[in-house]
Amino acid sequence: MNILAIGAHPDDVELGCGGALLRHVAQGDAVSILVMTTGQRGTVGDTSRVHEQQDAARVLGVRLVWGGFEDGSVPAGPEAITVIDRAVEESQARVMYTHAASDTHQDHRSTAIASQAAARRIGSVLCYETPSSQSFEPNVFIEIDDVLDAKLAALRAHWSQVLRPGPVDLDAIAAQARFRGFQGRVQHAEAFESNRFVWDLGSRIEAARPAVAKLGIAR
Numbered sequence: 001m002n003i004l005a006i007g008a009h010p011d012d013v014e015l016g017c018g019g020a021l022l023r024h025v026a027q028g029d030a031v032s033i034l035v036m037t038t039g040q041r042g043t044v045g046d047t048s049r050v051h052e053q054q055d056a057a058r059v060l061g062v063r064l065v066w067g068g069f070e071d072g073s074v075p076a077g078p079e080a081i082t083v084i085d086r087a088v089e090e091s092q093a094r095v096m097y098t099h100a101a102s103d104t105h106q107d108h109r110s111t112a113i114a115s116q117a118a119a120r121r122i123g124s125v126l127c128y129e130t131p132s133s134q135s136f137e138p139n140v141f142i143e144i145d146d147v148l149d150a151k152l153a154a155l156r157a158h159w160s161q162v163l164r165p166g167p168v169d170l171d172a173i174a175a176q177a178r179f180r181g182f183q184g185r186v187q188h189a190e191a192f193e194s195n196r197f198v199w200d201l202g203s204r205i206e207a208a209r210p211a212v213a214k215l216g217i218a219r
Helices: 012-026 049-060 078-091 106-118 145-156 170-183 202-215
Strands: 002-007 030-037 063-069 095-099 124-128 140-143 189-196
Touching (some): 002 012, 002 078, 012 030, 012 124, 012 140, 012 145, 012 189, 030 049, 049 063, 049 145, 063 078, 078 106, 095 106, 140 170, 145 170, 170 189
Parallel strands (some): 002 030, 030 063, 095 124
Antiparallel strands (some): 140 189
């Protein structure tokens, strides 16, 4: 299965769905991430958030694509939709992860709007939370117990954000995963909002056919 995750800035994807992406990679899915800006407004000293994002992508085991927009000025209209359309076409994504629309950051909101427009032919769209999300009401949970440490390692790649007071608080992120896991009746989880989610059970049907034939159940 092909997966596309979209973030407005470096570290957004790792914060919101890094665990889910690690689970996808572990089961052999082809995962791409599209980062709309280089996050230059959040640069500390002479650090390169581009290099940090590249390192994080290597930890996740995913393909990285840049959107080319200015930090703080991501549009919600045709220009951004065209960039996301191209990423969807190149990745042949069947599942999209993107920002939830209710958010205090303008880039997150614009990315969410443009993503929904570009996802018009994608069966499953999952919207993740970040520390600036508002009124987030998840209805899908993905267990990340076995990949939580790897998610935190991917976030540590964004070391300029980890070392300064801000949204990349590793202790808080681990606590959030435990809370979302409690909500989802598992140990640790990431949570998502979705108004369209197609669950493909094709491989399970194939696996079940011998048992179906043994029981003499007609198809």
